[in-house]
Amino acid sequence: xASAQKTNVQRPLSPHLQIYKPQxxxxxxxxxxxxxxxxxxxxxxxxxxxxxxxxxxxxxAQVHGFMGSILGRLILLxxxxxxxxxxxxxxxxxxxxxxxxxxxxxxxxxxxxxxxSASVLTVASWCLAYSMRGM
Amino acid sequence: xxxxxxxxxxxxRGLGSAKEGVSHWWMQRVTAVALVPLxxxxxxxxxxxxxxxxxxxxxxxxKPFVAAVSLLLIVALFWHLKLGLQVVIExxxxxxxxxxxxxxxxxxxxxxIGLSCALAVLFMAIAGG
Numbered sequence: 001x002a003s004a005q006k007t008n009v010q011r012p013l014s015p016h017l018q019i020y021k022p023q024x025x026x027x028x029x030x031x032x033x034x035x036x037x038x039x040x041x042x043x044x045x046x047x048x049x050x051x052x053x054x055x056x057x058x059x060x061a062q063v064h065g066f067m068g069s070i071l072g073r074l075i076l077l078x079x080x081x082x083x084x085x086x087x088x089x090x091x092x093x094x095x096x097x098x099x100x101x102x103x104x105x106x107x108x109x110x111x112x113x114x115x116x117s118a119s120v121l122t123v124a125s126w127c128l129a130y131s132m133r134g135m
Numbered sequence: 136x137x138x139x140x141x142x143x144x145x146x147x148r149g150l151g152s153a154k155e156g157v158s159h160w161w162m163q164r165v166t167a168v169a170l171v172p173l174x175x176x177x178x179x180x181x182x183x184x185x186x187x188x189x190x191x192x193x194x195x196x197x198k199p200f201v202a203a204v205s206l207l208l209i210v211a212l213f214w215h216l217k218l219g220l221q222v223v224i225e226x227x228x229x230x231x232x233x234x235x236x237x238x239x240x241x242x243x244x245x246x247x248i249g250l251s252c253a254l255a256v257l258f259m260a261i262a263g264g
Contacts, residue, residue: 033223036216036219036223037220037223039216040216040219040220043212043213043216043248044248046252047248047251047252047255050205050251050252050255050256051251051252051255053189053192053193053196053255053259054193054254054255054256054258054259054262055255057189060189060192061189083174083178087170087171087174087175090167090170090171091171093167094164094167094168097164125178125182128182129181129182129185129186132182132183132185132186133186
Protein backbone atom coordinates (compact mmCIF):
# COMPACT_ATOMS: atom_id res chain seq x y z
CA UNK A 1 0.00 0.00 0.00
CA ALA A 2 2.81 2.37 0.90
CA SER A 3 4.72 1.55 -2.28
CA ALA A 4 1.63 2.22 -4.46
CA GLN A 5 1.46 5.75 -3.00
CA LYS A 6 5.08 6.45 -3.72
CA THR A 7 5.00 5.44 -7.40
CA ASN A 8 1.78 7.46 -7.99
CA VAL A 9 0.62 5.36 -10.97
CA GLN A 10 -2.83 6.28 -12.33
CA ARG A 11 -4.58 2.94 -12.04
CA PRO A 12 -8.33 2.55 -12.51
CA LEU A 13 -10.19 2.66 -9.18
CA SER A 14 -13.15 0.55 -8.18
CA PRO A 15 -16.38 2.59 -7.91
CA HIS A 16 -16.74 4.46 -4.63
CA LEU A 17 -19.53 3.98 -2.10
CA GLN A 18 -21.78 6.77 -3.40
CA ILE A 19 -22.09 5.03 -6.80
CA TYR A 20 -23.97 2.11 -5.29
CA LYS A 21 -27.64 2.03 -4.48
CA PRO A 22 -28.00 1.67 -0.68
CA GLN A 23 -28.58 -1.96 0.25
CA UNK A 24 -29.23 -3.57 3.62
CA UNK A 25 -26.04 -5.63 3.26
CA UNK A 26 -23.75 -2.62 2.90
CA UNK A 27 -25.78 -0.58 5.39
CA UNK A 28 -25.45 -3.24 8.10
CA UNK A 29 -21.75 -3.66 7.38
CA UNK A 30 -21.05 0.08 7.69
CA UNK A 31 -23.24 0.32 10.78
CA UNK A 32 -21.35 -2.55 12.42
CA UNK A 33 -18.10 -0.64 12.12
CA UNK A 34 -19.71 2.70 13.06
CA UNK A 35 -21.39 1.27 16.17
CA UNK A 36 -18.14 -0.46 17.10
CA UNK A 37 -16.27 2.86 16.99
CA UNK A 38 -19.09 4.65 18.83
CA UNK A 39 -19.06 1.99 21.54
CA UNK A 40 -15.31 2.47 21.81
CA UNK A 41 -15.91 6.13 22.63
CA UNK A 42 -18.77 5.02 24.89
CA UNK A 43 -16.36 2.99 27.03
CA UNK A 44 -15.28 6.39 28.41
CA UNK A 45 -18.76 6.71 29.96
CA UNK A 46 -18.53 3.15 31.27
CA UNK A 47 -15.10 3.95 32.78
CA UNK A 48 -16.36 7.24 34.24
CA UNK A 49 -19.27 5.44 35.93
CA UNK A 50 -17.07 2.67 37.40
CA UNK A 51 -14.28 4.99 38.58
CA UNK A 52 -16.79 7.44 40.08
CA UNK A 53 -18.59 4.63 41.91
CA UNK A 54 -15.26 3.51 43.37
CA UNK A 55 -14.24 7.11 44.22
CA UNK A 56 -17.11 8.14 46.47
CA UNK A 57 -20.65 9.53 46.72
CA UNK A 58 -19.78 13.01 45.38
CA UNK A 59 -18.16 11.70 42.20
CA UNK A 60 -20.99 9.20 41.73
CA ALA A 61 -23.61 11.94 42.16
CA GLN A 62 -21.92 13.84 39.32
CA VAL A 63 -22.12 10.89 36.89
CA HIS A 64 -25.64 10.07 38.00
CA GLY A 65 -26.65 13.70 37.47
CA PHE A 66 -25.19 13.73 33.97
CA MET A 67 -26.76 10.39 32.96
CA GLY A 68 -30.11 11.65 34.25
CA SER A 69 -30.02 14.88 32.24
CA ILE A 70 -31.71 15.14 28.84
CA LEU A 71 -28.34 15.07 27.04
CA GLY A 72 -27.12 12.19 29.20
CA ARG A 73 -30.27 10.19 28.52
CA LEU A 74 -29.99 10.80 24.76
CA ILE A 75 -26.36 9.64 24.79
CA LEU A 76 -27.31 6.58 26.87
CA LEU A 77 -30.18 5.78 24.49
CA UNK A 78 -27.79 5.91 21.53
CA UNK A 79 -25.28 3.85 23.52
CA UNK A 80 -27.92 1.21 24.27
CA UNK A 81 -28.99 0.92 20.63
CA UNK A 82 -25.37 0.84 19.37
CA UNK A 83 -24.60 -1.88 21.93
CA UNK A 84 -27.54 -4.10 20.98
CA UNK A 85 -27.00 -3.49 17.26
CA UNK A 86 -23.34 -4.51 17.49
CA UNK A 87 -24.25 -7.48 19.70
CA UNK A 88 -26.99 -8.81 17.40
CA UNK A 89 -25.08 -8.12 14.19
CA UNK A 90 -21.99 -9.63 15.80
CA UNK A 91 -23.93 -12.87 16.31
CA UNK A 92 -24.90 -12.65 12.60
CA UNK A 93 -21.19 -12.35 11.81
CA UNK A 94 -20.39 -15.40 13.97
CA UNK A 95 -22.86 -17.47 11.94
CA UNK A 96 -21.11 -16.33 8.76
CA UNK A 97 -17.79 -17.34 10.33
CA UNK A 98 -19.29 -20.78 10.83
CA UNK A 99 -20.12 -20.82 7.10
CA UNK A 100 -23.86 -20.40 7.51
CA UNK A 101 -26.42 -17.90 6.24
CA UNK A 102 -24.73 -16.68 3.07
CA UNK A 103 -27.74 -17.02 0.72
CA UNK A 104 -28.86 -13.57 -0.47
CA UNK A 105 -32.35 -14.04 0.90
CA UNK A 106 -31.01 -15.19 4.30
CA UNK A 107 -28.60 -12.25 4.48
CA UNK A 108 -31.50 -9.83 3.96
CA UNK A 109 -33.77 -11.61 6.44
CA UNK A 110 -31.09 -11.77 9.17
CA UNK A 111 -30.22 -8.12 8.51
CA UNK A 112 -33.82 -7.05 9.11
CA UNK A 113 -33.98 -9.41 12.12
CA UNK A 114 -30.93 -7.69 13.63
CA UNK A 115 -32.50 -4.24 13.18
CA UNK A 116 -35.76 -5.39 14.78
CA SER A 117 -34.15 -7.26 17.69
CA ALA A 118 -31.73 -4.40 18.45
CA SER A 119 -34.68 -1.98 18.58
CA VAL A 120 -36.81 -4.32 20.71
CA LEU A 121 -33.93 -4.95 23.16
CA THR A 122 -33.27 -1.20 23.44
CA VAL A 123 -36.92 -0.37 24.19
CA ALA A 124 -37.23 -3.34 26.56
CA SER A 125 -34.13 -2.31 28.55
CA TRP A 126 -35.38 1.24 28.99
CA CYS A 127 -38.87 0.10 29.94
CA LEU A 128 -37.34 -2.27 32.52
CA ALA A 129 -35.07 0.43 33.94
CA TYR A 130 -38.01 2.86 34.26
CA SER A 131 -40.29 0.21 35.77
CA MET A 132 -37.69 -0.39 38.53
CA ARG A 133 -38.09 3.22 39.64
CA GLY A 134 -40.90 2.66 42.08
CA MET A 135 -39.17 -0.27 43.79
CA UNK B 136 -2.83 -30.84 1.85
CA UNK B 137 -2.32 -29.71 -1.75
CA UNK B 138 0.51 -27.20 -1.90
CA UNK B 139 -0.09 -26.08 -5.49
CA UNK B 140 -0.91 -22.50 -4.48
CA UNK B 141 1.99 -22.02 -2.09
CA UNK B 142 4.72 -19.56 -2.99
CA UNK B 143 8.29 -20.82 -3.43
CA UNK B 144 9.32 -18.86 -0.32
CA UNK B 145 6.52 -20.47 1.69
CA UNK B 146 7.68 -23.93 0.59
CA UNK B 147 11.30 -23.16 1.50
CA ARG B 148 10.34 -21.96 4.96
CA GLY B 149 8.11 -24.94 5.41
CA LEU B 150 5.69 -23.00 7.60
CA GLY B 151 3.04 -21.69 5.24
CA SER B 152 0.78 -18.96 6.52
CA ALA B 153 -0.59 -20.60 9.67
CA LYS B 154 0.76 -20.20 13.23
CA GLU B 155 0.27 -16.68 14.60
CA GLY B 156 -1.30 -15.38 11.39
CA VAL B 157 -4.88 -16.09 12.42
CA SER B 158 -4.56 -15.10 16.09
CA HIS B 159 -5.94 -11.57 15.55
CA TRP B 160 -8.97 -12.91 13.69
CA TRP B 161 -9.44 -15.77 16.15
CA MET B 162 -9.14 -13.67 19.34
CA GLN B 163 -11.68 -11.20 17.94
CA ARG B 164 -14.12 -14.12 17.68
CA VAL B 165 -13.19 -15.58 21.09
CA THR B 166 -13.75 -12.23 22.81
CA ALA B 167 -16.95 -11.69 20.78
CA VAL B 168 -18.42 -15.01 21.98
CA ALA B 169 -17.41 -14.23 25.58
CA LEU B 170 -18.95 -10.77 25.36
CA VAL B 171 -22.45 -12.03 24.47
CA PRO B 172 -23.33 -13.37 27.96
CA LEU B 173 -21.08 -10.85 29.77
CA UNK B 174 -22.71 -7.81 28.13
CA UNK B 175 -26.21 -9.16 28.73
CA UNK B 176 -25.39 -9.81 32.41
CA UNK B 177 -23.80 -6.41 32.94
CA UNK B 178 -26.65 -4.58 31.21
CA UNK B 179 -29.08 -6.32 33.56
CA UNK B 180 -26.95 -5.20 36.53
CA UNK B 181 -27.09 -1.60 35.26
CA UNK B 182 -30.86 -1.78 34.78
CA UNK B 183 -31.22 -2.97 38.38
CA UNK B 184 -28.88 -0.25 39.69
CA UNK B 185 -30.14 2.66 37.57
CA UNK B 186 -32.26 4.21 40.32
CA UNK B 187 -30.51 2.88 43.41
CA UNK B 188 -28.69 5.09 45.93
CA UNK B 189 -24.87 5.18 46.08
CA UNK B 190 -24.46 2.73 48.96
CA UNK B 191 -26.56 0.06 47.25
CA UNK B 192 -24.59 0.46 43.99
CA UNK B 193 -21.16 -0.03 45.59
CA UNK B 194 -22.36 -2.88 47.81
CA UNK B 195 -23.82 -4.66 44.76
CA UNK B 196 -20.76 -4.03 42.58
CA UNK B 197 -18.58 -5.42 45.38
CA LYS B 198 -20.32 -8.83 45.48
CA PRO B 199 -17.91 -11.58 44.33
CA PHE B 200 -20.05 -12.77 41.40
CA VAL B 201 -20.78 -9.24 40.22
CA ALA B 202 -17.10 -8.25 40.52
CA ALA B 203 -16.06 -11.40 38.63
CA VAL B 204 -18.51 -10.70 35.79
CA SER B 205 -17.35 -7.06 35.70
CA LEU B 206 -13.67 -8.01 35.52
CA LEU B 207 -14.26 -10.63 32.82
CA LEU B 208 -16.31 -8.07 30.88
CA ILE B 209 -13.53 -5.49 31.17
CA VAL B 210 -10.87 -7.91 29.89
CA ALA B 211 -12.97 -9.21 26.98
CA LEU B 212 -14.37 -5.77 26.09
CA PHE B 213 -11.10 -3.83 25.96
CA TRP B 214 -9.32 -6.68 24.19
CA HIS B 215 -12.11 -6.82 21.59
CA LEU B 216 -12.04 -3.03 21.27
CA LYS B 217 -8.28 -3.01 20.74
CA LEU B 218 -8.51 -5.60 17.95
CA GLY B 219 -11.42 -3.77 16.29
CA LEU B 220 -9.89 -0.30 16.42
CA GLN B 221 -6.60 -1.74 15.14
CA VAL B 222 -8.37 -2.93 11.98
CA VAL B 223 -10.09 0.44 11.55
CA ILE B 224 -6.79 2.34 11.89
CA GLU B 225 -5.01 -0.06 9.53
CA UNK B 226 -7.81 0.40 6.99
CA UNK B 227 -7.93 4.19 6.96
CA UNK B 228 -4.51 5.48 8.03
CA UNK B 229 -2.12 4.85 5.16
CA UNK B 230 0.87 7.00 6.07
CA UNK B 231 3.29 4.63 7.79
CA UNK B 232 4.35 6.80 10.73
CA UNK B 233 0.91 8.23 11.37
CA UNK B 234 -0.38 4.66 11.40
CA UNK B 235 2.23 3.46 13.90
CA UNK B 236 1.68 6.46 16.19
CA UNK B 237 -2.12 6.04 16.00
CA UNK B 238 -1.86 2.35 16.83
CA UNK B 239 0.42 3.04 19.78
CA UNK B 240 -1.78 5.86 21.10
CA UNK B 241 -4.90 3.71 20.74
CA UNK B 242 -3.28 0.73 22.51
CA UNK B 243 -1.97 2.86 25.39
CA UNK B 244 -5.32 4.65 25.80
CA UNK B 245 -7.16 1.32 25.95
CA UNK B 246 -4.73 -0.09 28.51
CA UNK B 247 -5.10 3.03 30.72
CA ILE B 248 -8.91 3.07 30.50
CA GLY B 249 -9.18 -0.70 30.91
CA LEU B 250 -6.86 -0.77 33.91
CA SER B 251 -8.78 2.11 35.54
CA CYS B 252 -12.01 0.15 35.14
CA ALA B 253 -10.47 -3.03 36.53
CA LEU B 254 -9.01 -1.19 39.54
CA ALA B 255 -12.37 0.50 40.23
CA VAL B 256 -14.07 -2.91 40.28
CA LEU B 257 -11.36 -4.41 42.52
CA PHE B 258 -11.59 -1.44 44.86
CA MET B 259 -15.35 -1.89 45.28
CA ALA B 260 -14.91 -5.65 45.72
CA ILE B 261 -12.35 -5.15 48.50
CA ALA B 262 -14.03 -2.16 50.16
CA GLY B 263 -17.45 -3.83 49.98
CA GLY B 264 -16.29 -7.15 51.40
